[in-house]
Amino acid sequence: SQQGEEDPQALSIQEGENATMNCSYKTSINNLQWYRQNSGRGLVHLILIRSNEREKHSGRLRVTLDTSKKSSSLLITASRAADTASYFCATAPTGGFKTIFGAGTRLFVKA
Amino acid sequence: DGGITQSPKYLFRKEGQNVTLSCEQNLNHDAMYWYRQDPGQGLRLIYYSQIVNDFQKGDIAEGYSVSREKKESFPLTVTSAQKNPTAFYLCASSTQGFTGNTIYFGEGSWLTVV
Numbered sequence: 001s002q003q004g005e006e007d008p009q010a011l012s013i014q015e016g017e018n019a020t021m022n023c024s025y026k027t028s029i030n031n032l033q034w035y036r037q038n039s040g041r042g043l044v045h046l047i048l049i050r051s052n053e054r055e056k057h058s059g060r061l062r063v064t065l066d067t068s069k070k071s072s073s074l075l076i077t078a079s080r081a082a083d084t085a086s087y088f089c090a091t092a093p094t095g096g097f098k099t100i101f102g103a104g105t106r107l108f109v110k111a
Numbered sequence: 112d113g114g115i116t117q118s119p120k121y122l123f124r125k126e127g128q129n130v131t132l133s134c135e136q137n138l139n140h141d142a143m144y145w146y147r148q149d150p151g152q153g154l155r156l157i158y159y160s161q162i163v164n165d166f167q168k169g170d171i172a173e174g175y176s177v178s179r180e181k182k183e184s185f186p187l188t189v190t191s192a193q194k195n196p197t198a199f200y201l202c203a204s205s206t207q208g209f210t211g212n213t214i215y216f217g218e219g220s221w222l223t224v225v
Contacts, residue, residue: 029211030210030211031211033211033213035214040199040219040221041218041219042115042201042203042216042217042218042219043154043201043203043214043216044216045213045214045215048211048213088153088154090214092210092211097208097210098156099211099212099214101153101154102153103152103153104153106151
């Protein structure tokens with residue numbers, strides 16, 4: 001199984017609601033990143049959280065990291081139809097080299 | 112504007128043909144990568160290069176080849192040995208190879224076997 005696994009695989013919400021996506025990983029990490037991918041496009045970096053950080057904010061995004069549980073969550077507040085996309089977590093294992101991407105969460109925001 | 116340019120956006124390959132996907136970056140990044148993405152799936156690493164004239168196999172390198180003759184360019188050739196090449200291909204770069212650095216992606220190329 002993959003280092004980073006997102007949950008849920010798919011999420012459908014109404015515009016204005018909050019969307020929460022989770023990422024679990026297996027080994028200790030240096031940092032964890034979240035990326036967004038619109039359908040048929042490249043990935044865009046959203047936010048990076050280091051292993052010694054617990055929470056980070058960027059606009060409507062809030063990322064938490066719990067290294068004891070080896071998990072992270074991405075919260076999008078007051079979602080918009082334009083937030084419809086796939087969201088991927090990517091981990092940088094400690095002592096490793098490669099950045100490892102999860103399979104992603106597909107978010108659909110209904111207007 | 113700085114970024115990564117992939118071309119073509121759509122490419123069709125006949126059985127037995129080799130095709131080359133172009134990737135150019137003007138971000139002055141040392142490291143470049145090629146990923147494959149199948150519908151509804153995550154990213155799988157094909158090849159990566161940390162510096163000019165050097166590249167390494169990723170997790171699914173069989174049936175693919177690359178070159179890195181210039182810092183800005185990292186073309187990917189999908190050879191006839193790749194039996195199931197239909198997929199979305201993403202080129203990416205970072206300031207240094209992996210180590211948790213932010214990775215910047217191109218807009219992708221769709222390859223379809225006809």
